[in-house]
Amino acid sequence: MGIFPLFSNAATDAGIEEYHKTQGAILLDVRTPEEYASGHIPDSCNLPLMEMELIEKAVPEKDAPIFLYCQSGNRSRQAKAILEQLGYCNVKNIGGIVDYHGKVEK
16 A cells, blocks of 8 residues: 555545535635635635635634635645634535536536
8 A cells, every 4th residue: 555545535426425514504605705705615605725714704603614625635734724823613524526526516
């Protein structure tokens, strides 16, 4: 077994499945508005990484289940760290849309 299986990302698909099973969950796409408009996972809301501090107005409950994704997983990892610094305690980075195999909407 090589190192690459560690980076194969079935996590995005599994994360979407978990999102659908989680009551009251929020799915956030942290890419730019242009990237979001070009295709996003259904039911997701767009909150770009550079505007992450706006989450407190949109989601005041710090224990709300929040699932994050971006293009590759890097920005969603950064967004998770920001949200945790803001006191959110139920945040999951599910990776990138490049690894997602479900329906995409525009």
